[in-house]
Amino acid sequence: xxxxxxxxxxxxxxxxxxxxxxxxxxxxxxxxxxxxxxxxxxxxxxxxxxxxxxxxxxxxxxxxxxxxxxxxxxxxxxxxxxxxxxxxxxxxxxxxxxxxxxxxxxxxxxxxxxxxxxxxxxxxxxxxxxxxxxxxxxxxxxxxxxxxxxxxxxxxxxxxxxxxxxxxxxxxxxxxxxxxxxxxxxxxxxxxxxxxxxxxxxxxxxxxxxxxxxxxxxxxxxxxxxxxxxxxxxxxxxxxxxxxxxxxxxxxxxxxxxxxxxxxxxxxxxxxxxxxxxxxxxxxxxxxxxxxxxxxxxxxxxxxxxxxxxxxxxxxxxxxxxxxxxxxxxxxxxxxxxxxxxxxxxxxxxxxxxxxxxxxxxxxxxxxxxxxxxxxxxxxxxxxxxxxxxxxxxxxxxxxxxxxxxxxxxxxxxxxxxxxxxxxxxxxxxxxxx
Amino acid sequence: xxxxxxxxxxxxxxxxxxxxxxxxxxxxxxxxxxxxxxxxxxxxxxxxxxxxxxxxxxxxxxxxxxxxxxxxxxxxxxxxxxxxxxxxxxxxxxxxxxxxxxxxxxxxxxxxxxxxxxxxxxxxxxxxxxxxxxxxxxxxxxxxxxxxxxxxxxxxxxxxxxxxxxxxxxxxxxxxxxxxxxxxxxxxxxxxxxxxxxxxxxxxxxxxxxxxxxxxxxxxxxxxxxxxxxxxxxxxxxxxxxxxxxxxxxxxxxxxxxxxxxxxxxxxxxxxxxxxxxxxxxxxxxxxx
Numbered sequence: 001x002x003x004x005x006x007x008x009x010x011x012x013x014x015x016x017x018x019x020x021x022x023x024x025x026x027x028x029x030x031x032x033x034x035x036x037x038x039x040x041x042x043x044x045x046x047x048x049x050x051x052x053x054x055x056x057x058x059x060x061x062x063x064x065x066x067x068x069x070x071x072x073x074x075x076x077x078x079x080x081x082x083x084x085x086x087x088x089x090x091x092x093x094x095x096x097x098x099x100x101x102x103x104x105x106x107x108x109x110x111x112x113x114x115x116x117x118x119x120x121x122x123x124x125x126x127x128x129x130x131x132x133x134x135x136x137x138x139x140x141x142x143x144x145x146x147x148x149x150x151x152x153x154x155x156x157x158x159x160x161x162x163x164x165x166x167x168x169x170x171x172x173x174x175x176x177x178x179x180x181x182x183x184x185x186x187x188x189x190x191x192x193x194x195x196x197x198x199x200x201x202x203x204x205x206x207x208x209x210x211x212x213x214x215x216x217x218x219x220x221x222x223x224x225x226x227x228x229x230x231x232x233x234x235x236x237x238x239x240x241x242x243x244x245x246x247x248x249x250x251x252x253x254x255x256x257x258x259x260x261x262x263x264x265x266x267x268x269x270x271x272x273x274x275x276x277x278x279x280x281x282x283x284x285x286x287x288x289x290x291x292x293x294x295x296x297x298x299x300x301x302x303x304x305x306x307x308x309x310x311x312x313x314x315x316x317x318x319x320x321x322x323x324x325x326x327x328x329x330x331x332x333x334x335x336x337x338x339x340x341x342x343x344x345x346x347x348x349x350x351x352x353x354x355x356x357x358x359x360x361x362x363x364x365x366x367x368x369x370x371x372x373x374x375x376x377x378x379x380x381x382x383x384x385x386x387x388x389x390x391x392x393x394x395x396x397x398x399x400x401x402x403x404x405x406x407x408x409x410x411x412x413x414x415x416x417x418x419x420x421x422x423x424x425x426x427x428x429x430x431x432x433x434x
Numbered sequence: 435x436x437x438x439x440x441x442x443x444x445x446x447x448x449x450x451x452x453x454x455x456x457x458x459x460x461x462x463x464x465x466x467x468x469x470x471x472x473x474x475x476x477x478x479x480x481x482x483x484x485x486x487x488x489x490x491x492x493x494x495x496x497x498x499x500x501x502x503x504x505x506x507x508x509x510x511x512x513x514x515x516x517x518x519x520x521x522x523x524x525x526x527x528x529x530x531x532x533x534x535x536x537x538x539x540x541x542x543x544x545x546x547x548x549x550x551x552x553x554x555x556x557x558x559x560x561x562x563x564x565x566x567x568x569x570x571x572x573x574x575x576x577x578x579x580x581x582x583x584x585x586x587x588x589x590x591x592x593x594x595x596x597x598x599x600x601x602x603x604x605x606x607x608x609x610x611x612x613x614x615x616x617x618x619x620x621x622x623x624x625x626x627x628x629x630x631x632x633x634x635x636x637x638x639x640x641x642x643x644x645x646x647x648x649x650x651x652x653x654x655x656x657x658x659x660x661x662x663x664x665x666x667x668x669x670x671x672x673x674x675x676x677x678x679x680x681x682x683x684x685x686x687x688x689x690x691x692x693x694x695x696x697x698x699x700x701x702x703x704x705x706x707x708x709x710x711x712x713x714x715x716x717x718x719x720x721x722x723x
Binding site: 010014015018019021073075076077079080115116137211237238239240242243244245246247248249251252254255271273275276278279280281282287303305393430431 | 662692699
């Protein structure tokens with residue numbers, strides 16, 4: 001008997017050692033798979049539109065192509081959103097070449113996939129600048145990736161129009177000279193939502209957010225704006241980026257009795273929170289998400305469950321800003337779907353870059369940088385392009401949308417809303433919405 | 435009931451519902467270890483495959499996840515049997531490191547394949563939604579459905595292990611493979627069966643999780659850790675331990691998420707794992723069954 005027990009104990013200890021080392025491996029190898037497969041990403045189709053169509057003002061572009069490099073998040077947690085930005089770049093490339101190119105030369109985009117990962121993006125831009133020797137660059141998607149890429153831009157002195165990022169940290173150091181914002185910083189995203197909440201007489205707000213750069217910035221901004229408007233912030237909490245389950249968090253919010261729920265999120269978590277809120281029968285009077293709520297994908301994924309949800313938007317298709325209706329039309333013709341505001345911000349960056357190159361008359365990056373720092377111009381986005389001394393965008397105006405009966409309605413500010421369109425409050429409980 | 439008490443009940447129920455799904459994963463891992471003395475690091479990735487299979491059936495052909503489960507489980511059972519025959523059997527009886535390396539390799543292969551084929555984007559199977567409000571407590575319907583199915587499967591496995599002749603043979607092999615062989619049990623066949631069964635259970639857990647959560651190719655790692663924590667908590671080799679340990683972990687995570695925050699909730703499995711090993715390595719229900 002003693003002999004048998006001894007054998008079992010040794011086996012047991014061996015097993016524990018095995019599980020222990022396995023556990024260490026499991027814990028450590030978290031991001032290994034993700035970042036490991038980097039270099040294999042193929043260069044995206046850098047299509048060069050043939051100027052064979054109707055001769056336009058500038059005539060056919062000729063000569064060596066002007067290469068513009070960028071990475072976008074085509075896959076990964078921000079894949080759906082990054083794709084919109086890439087499509088905008090591709091549309092503008094085709095249009096500018098049909099107009100005679102830039103400085104008479106054809107424009108060629110080199111777009112790579114950074115898989116929504118900051119270090120991958122950083123590496124890709126270094127490659128674009130040093131290996132591919134691009135003349136100019138345009139920004140990636142998400143503040144997290146842009147923050148890393150901005151360092152590359154500063155190092156190599158390439159002006160970077162940040163087409164897909166708006167966290168104020170990117171500019172708050174004040175020592176970046178080459179990075180320029182294209183739309184409002186994250187902290188201002190919930191201006192309209194909180195304005196509406198205040199007018200509706202709501203007093204309590206719960207603010208939840210993903211614990212990455214951009215969502216946290218929108219949440220911090222929301223907290224500040226809420227307090228400025230006299231609302232009480234009863235709960236402020238973060239959840240991890242790859243969260244699969246927020247039910248405990250929702251129960252906490254429910255218990256806090258907050259009338260307004262503000263979520264600093266991207267699309268996947270916005271969907272998750274809404275779904276799990278329904279599953280737990282939690283329906284705040286006003287619910288808003290920073291990213292995701294304004295994307296068509298939100299309504300498609302949730303159907304009627306998306307109704308009453310608010311979201312900030314940097315742009316909407318019905319605007320009559322310069323070139324906007326044409327942009328929407330040609331985007332649909334080229335890509336088969338409507339652009340969302342991430343497409344528009346990408347496109348706006350292209351418009352600004354084009355204006356810069358034309359104004360400067362060359363590809364001199366220092367002069368382009370100087371021009372970008374002081375210019376004011378209108379693009380497809382509401383408001384105008386104008387940056388402050390740190391490069392942060394201050395001319396753009398944030399819009400607020402609300403889902404009503406399965407479609408997105410622009411409800412704030414009133415000057416951009418369609419006549420008669422306004423917000424609907426309060427949100428009815430789930431049981432009354434079937 | 436008081437407001438706060440109601441909330442506590444709600445959190446606890448949430449945890450228990452989820453725990454039953456964890457149980458499927460843990461029971462499978464437990465069986466594989468019990469019979470083959472192998473730590474299956476690819477176990478979480480088998481769960482991931484089950485989740486994706488359910489997702490694609492739902493997305494491409496609108497198959498209800500519960501129906502998909504009926505198709506996916508046997509399919510994964512066969513996959514498990516094939517894996518055991520071709521790969522895993524080579525390391526049974528070998529030093530522990532061999533099985534760790536083999537299953538680790540398998541895990542990386544599966545995760546890599548999934549990333550390549552299906553991209554890193556998040557997916558979900560929103561087949562069920564809504565909540566059932568009972569006495570002021572809101573119970574998530576998707577979770578309730580997942581719980582019921584998981585419970586039914588667990589009960590079926592339990593009955594199999596205790597009543598069916600083949601099930602008893604499995605337990606006998608787990609107790610002592612040499613003696614079982616001498617008694618006339620076809621141990622090699624039992625190993626095939628058990629790995630297949632473990633894989634099918636993991637896939638079923640994945641199918642049910644796809645209904646409640648969002649899924650992505652690397653999800654296997656996180657759930658594998660939970661399964662480890664559970665079988666250590668419940669006691670290696672103990673079926674009841676695995677089941678109760680799973681419920682306990684579900685509840686612990688739910689409360690941790692409520693009292694502190696979601697980040698802490700994700701750490702609970704690791705804390706339990708280390709804590710149990712330090713304080714009571716045998717787990718709640720001791721060793722060999």
